[in-house]
Amino acid sequence: MAYFIAKRLVQSVFVMLAVAFLAFSLFRFVGDPITQMTGVETSVADQERLREELGLNDSFALQFARFTGDMLKGDFGFSYRTRQPVAEMIATRIPATLELGVVALLISLFVGIPAGVYTALRPRGFATQAILMATLVGVSIPTFVIGIMLIFFFGVQLGWLPTFGRGGTVKLGGWETSFLTVDGWRALILPAFTLGVYQLTLTMRLVRAEMMEVMRSDYIRFATARGVPMRRLYFRHALANTMVPVITIIGLQFGGVIAFSIVTESVFQWPGMGLLFLESIRFVDIPVMGVYLVVIAFFFVVVNLIVDLLYVAIDPRLRIRDVS
């Protein structure tokens, strides 16, 4: 097991290198950082000098080598836009994104799985049809439209929830959390729901399809015939067997949720990594964009690793194979 994890982590270094390379080759097309860093009155000569100082005139290979070399040494460089250390900028933004992503995931699981089970067991019920319709509408509308609609309804019309930002946060060591204040939770509801709605629909539909499949299988009929209580039948025997594909998809999706919460973060002015990335694109802040993409690649690798480990935990057959 330790060997398996170590192997995956070594692989992740290569994934990150590949991502860094791809990102770096794209940066040249994003725009010119110098014109974003300097004012209109700055002379062309001063701009050139700055370009030279930042090494932007060097060849692509040299710039890439310098970037990866510094990263390996643990030096993440400084932002072109704010001049702050990039490592610090990203580190202070990680809690916001992770908390948002985790709450979105929890919403999607705690609503999606029961809804999936319910709609599978009562396929022709009125509530089922209503749920299916509602979630179909939910996935069809782009995230930012859902976000704006929620903001205007709950924030502006009803005035129940804040329209932007994280609300009250508490610092626990280096981790700034929304979980410990009422304001923090209130600010979290709308963005987490917005971010989770797609995931929720996916989870529900997947659970429903798998459940319907499983309910038709022989062992469920036998169990029914034996008189296993319905509750135990549904949740212990049927649902557990639907979980492997569900976890695969949710796991992969969760990487995406963390990585691409950009839209939600922008709509809610949520100060996470996605918002930072967006601002960095606007200012052609190459060091921040580079590090962000590498960090996101690392997240993907870790999430996939966790998914693989969860398989083993959930499906005893994989454990047996592992031992043999």
Add this chain to the structure above:
Amino acid sequence: MRSTIGKSLLLGGALSLTALSAQAEAFKWASTTDPQTMDPHAVNSAPVLSFLNNIYEGLVRRGRDMSIEPSLATSWEPLGGENGWRFNLRQGVTFQDGSAFTAEDVMFSYERASNEAADVRSWFAPVTQVRVVDEFTIDFVTSAPNPLFPSSIANFMILDKDWATSNDAALPARDAENFATLNVNGTGPFTVATRDPGVKTVLAPHAGWWDEAAHNVTEATFTPIGNAATGLAALLSGEIDFIQPIPLQDVAQVESRDGFKVLEGEETRVIMFGFGHEHDKLLYSSDVTDVNPFTDPRVRLAAAHAIDMASIDRVLFRGKIEAASQLVPAGISGYSEANSDRPEFDPAKAKALLAEAGYPDGFSFGLKCTNDRYINDEALCRAAASMFAAVGLKAELSTGPVRDYWPQLREDDFDMYLLGWSPGTFDMEHPIRFLMHSQDDERKLGSWNFGNYSNARVDELLPMIQQEIDPEARQALVDEVVSITQDEVAYIPLYTQPLIWAAKDNIDLTQRADNFFMLRWVTVN
């Protein structure tokens, strides 16, 4: 304007009465961009200078109507016997950390701001020497007579020498951060209480401010909100008191709600089309590829006559723009009253001019525009392209974000382009220097004259304008430049960009034409 001043005076009186009850007037506002740094010399950009003008101060400052008034200098006069200015400094001013302000701080700030590491150093290009005369007198010697110098340094903010040197911030940070990137110590009305870059910055009043406070703000919180719809929602839900700017299409929604108001004005930014005067052929034409028809002034004039400003105003800007005849709006010093007519909308005349120039059927060319820099920039270019097409000028429109727009223009990759220009010194000399003088990297002139419009007489007139002390003689020189550039259609000035802010009804504030938001004029009622 008068009513605002009256109200703030009244309020000032009311405040001193209620001071005992210590009414907290917290104020929250939002804008699209977070100031990149708290260092007043590191970045010469509007979000930074606007924000820091609440914290730091210059020798002179701009009033509500943009006029220059005393700030850290109480008076200034031309030097006798040599070129330059003497500034008499205000006594008894203290920085926010309590240390006293003297001429040494001005000297230090000059050295810091004119250093290679500073982005604002171009302001000091005319300065040859700075001398501390005594504790409260300082001389700026310039290479030539420079009547504009005092107003050109209104954004030159003064740092405390001891504070900066003892915190290793003697120079602005270029590629790494330093103490002054996140911390402040100015003489201005507000100081930074907490700062979380990109998230939130809280300002508190500076108790020892030398001037009498016209505001009643006890705590001001700034949040950058990049998404326009989110910003509007934040205002309408009452979470913020004020936002700058709001999109034109949201004006009606704000006005329709009780308790909110829209503040409209004219920015000093003029939007224009520019040409590749120096290009010998068109880059993006499908029919005329061997010559550049835009080198013919008749063709440029034809393009100007093709633009229907009234329709653009009505359809795209809901009647909120002012058509422009020259590169600064009326009211800016140096504005040429004598040349205030712009080419009228006249498609027949445009076609006749094109025929006269040898293009009776017109030709196609490339038009480059930004899509995220100016209000409705992309829509404007689409409208202009169809107006051009109506007279036979078939514009191939390409739009893109501003972050890779300037490099394209610098590489001469255009036939015609869109540009907006706000005169940093609020004088006509500014656009003449940057947009009309021939490109001259050595002397740092014409650096935004992408098409390299070049006229020997204009080049000759610029230094004369810069040095002329007599206002009337100076205006005559400016008039000549404007007249030449209008005759030759160096640019097609289109309109002055509107300035649209929104606030709660109970907020009184001043909308200054440079789009700077000054907390010292805010009263929360």
